[in-house]
Amino acid sequence: MHEKKFSRSAAFYDVDGTLIRTNIVHAFAYYAMNQPTLPRSAWASLKTAASIPLFAIADKLSRKLFNQMFYQYYAGQSEDRLLVLAEDLFEEVIKPAIYPGTPDLIEEAKRAGCRPVLVSGGLDFTVLPLARYLGIPDVLANSLEFERGYATGRLGKPFVAGATKSALMLDFAKKHGLDLGQSWAYSDSYSDYPMLAAVGRPTAVNPDTRLRIVARSYDWPIIDLR
Secondary structure, three states: OOHHHOOOOEEEEOOEOOOEOOOHHHHHHHHHHOOOOHHHHHHHHHHHHHHHHHHHHHHHHOHHHHHHHHHHHHOOOEHHHHHHHHHHHHHHHHHHHEOOOHHHHHHHHHHOOOEEEEEEEEEHHHHHHHHHHHOOOEEEEEOEEEEOOEEEEEEOOOOOOOHHHHHHHHHHHHHHOOOHHHOEEEEOOHHHHHHHHOOOEEEEEOOOHHHHHHHHHHOOOEEOOO
């Protein structure tokens, strides 16, 4: 897909809960259950399950804090193995979890000449198979740091979460000559309010309660892809 086909507008999509019903915890659980040995898989799975309440608390306090804590659990994972498992994860978990209305929403933006962009707090190698499947050329997502082929448990910068999404969108728009005032953004979560407010055409998708209230107060469109 060539850039010249697009107008000066873009369509930015949050992923988890917006286009698919799974989230980054589901992705990590899959990686945890598919360790090289059965004992390692069992230990990683138990560790993940035990940490879910802690993840929930961190997510309520700060999405950035949640990401920093959560991705520490990837420390020691082989980069090669994660890349291979990402393809299996897509086929077995993510692809079946794509909301029925997602393909039509993406195609609608393409027909309108908008440049589609995924903006996700998930890891880039997890999101890329979905982007390829949906025919989306651009992805703004988190990246893991690796040393000697193994994850350090730290995220590369910039972090993709909450308010930083809007800053990354602005940078992307400047780089590609796009007008955010004529662009769209889609999300299901109130935590993405900055992302939605950054564009001229925000849309709440499968919104949580707080985002639904905000969308109604600003007269933003509300759609359900489920």
